[in-house]
């Protein structure tokens with residue numbers, strides 16, 4: 001009986017020249033020489049630009065696009081995106097510094113995340129960025145700090161919605177959450193903001209991440225707008241912006257397909273067109289991390305040894321979970337699945353074999369590909385992990401086992 005195994009969505013964003021992958025117009029072999037050592041992450045700036053362009057093309061013209069930089073905080077990437085998007089969302093004062101250094105205007109930077117310390121809040125207020133308030137306690141602290149320093153504090157209220165984003169890779173709203181203020185408490189919080197005379201920006205509703213299902217995103221957009229406008233209608237302080245979150249996914253695993261951005265954009269266009277005129281001054285924001293950068297990046301490591309154990313071939317490489325936790329399957333996956341992987345200097349070669357790609361760490365979790373059909377590889381060849389531009393290096397336990405950290409380049 002034939003069993004149909006689901007396959008990875010084809011990787012088409014990188015050209016191939018002489019069986020070698022090309023990134024940023026440079027062949028992998030030459031780029032590796034230029035960088036001087038492996039492993040490394042390489043991000044293609046043209047692909048990042050093209051992705052932003054595609055978003056601009058498919059999303060309603062009046063929607064503002066923000067980059068959530070925790071997906072990839074490399075300063076060169078943030079600098080590049082600073083000139084392409086309308087704002088940057090940060091999740092720490094470290095990220096805030098990178099965004100400010102990149103020349104982003106403070107009023108185009110928003111800072112979300114639970115557990116902001118007094119110190120961080122004070123830095124953010126002095127910087128003049130917008131604080132997405134995650135709790136009533138945080139709001140009072142901000143008001144106190146603003147009073148002490150004499151600086152105006154700009155705040156937006158992060159709302160924990162009363163619904164969940166269906167089939168999302170990671171749920172970040174709905175039910176009981178550490179994120180945001182429960183929707184039913186928000187009217188009272190808006191009254192408090194008016195009383196405290198803080199500079200009020202608007203509402204932030206982010207319900208989840210890594211979603212590939214159009215209907216689920218459409219439903220989330222509809223409910224998010226509905227909730228946002230309902231709250232705006234009872235707010236004593238004018239709502240200038242409503243950030244409707246993001247959560248657009250990219251295909252990582254066999255059987256997953258790229259998101260139909262056209263369908264998401266069309267639906268949003270209709271939803272925005274139907275908004276009553278009295279809300280016409282509200283600016284709508286969409287914030288994306290992964291979707292903007294994930295597919296523009298690769299992780300590259302080198303085969304050190306080809307080892308056969310009881311018939312199974314292992315490619316032992318100098319890279320692994322300490323550099324790329326997500327590809328090893330240990331960053332939130334329930335059932336481990338392979339990322340798309342290839343031998344970067346043997347692309348399109350039909351001489352394949354089934355191998356497992358492992359790293360140098362003393363743990364069986366250090367697995368980059370589990371019994372995958374790859375071009376037959378030898379020591380010195382390059383293993384490429386695709387879809388690696390988001391939640392790669394900075395989402396990995398680099399210090400684990402004290403191997404050297406990988407380099408990063410934007411080409």
Ligand SMILES: *Cc1c(COP(=O)(O)O)cnc(C)c1O
Nearest residue numbers: 068071206209210247288289290
């Ligand atoms: C992480 C995060 C994002 C980005 O999520 P992606 O799945 O990378 O698009 C956006 N907004 C907030 C509040 C986040 O915490």
